[in-house]
Amino acid sequence: MKATVFLAVLMVIPLFSLAQSGEVNDVWEPIRFLIGSWEGTGEGMSGQSSVDADFEFVLNDQFLRAKSKSVFEPQEKNPDGEIHEDIGYISYDRSRETFVLRAFYVEGFVNTYLLSEISEDGMVLTFVTESVENAPAGTRAKLVYKMTGEGEIEERFFVAWPGKDYGCFLTNHLKRK
Secondary structure (H helix, E strand, O other): OOHHHHHHHHHHHHHHHHHHOOOOOOOHHHHHOOOOEEEEEEOOOEEEEEEEEEEEOOOOEEEEEEEEEEOOOEEEEOOOOOEEEEEEEEEEEEOOOOOEEEEEOOOOOOEEEEEEEOOOOOOEEEEEEEEEEEOOOOOOOEEEEEEOOOEEEEEEEEEEOOOOOOOOEEEEEEEEO
């Protein structure tokens, strides 16, 4: 009986010390700068675009949903124009102690990214794929978010086809709405 009480006390002590210090570890802190509604322009393989993006917590603040829509107007490089949409969900994987982004693209690709790097100044997040569905085997992708100023971010999407190095596929310049 005494051992059970002793173990219970040992389990509760860390909770009291956390409450007394007032410190709560916010695992979301490194990516909070993304939260909000954004608009801007993009440039890349499909030409010039206008871009709208939103990052918001969903499902009891357990996941960060990322939605993006790019409208590419008809132009010489892309005479038909196009609309690109994607939706992603970022979660924090406690067992791996990292963020995981599962992104679904209108073209049918599904990429699972891991947060591979946070710059020393906290201004750049780099996500690298751990898997890519519906693309040739060996395809890799990288997504980089960089805070470029107060209320401004740059999003860069890189693709590495099998046996090739990464090439920049798209760059978006976004401002907070």
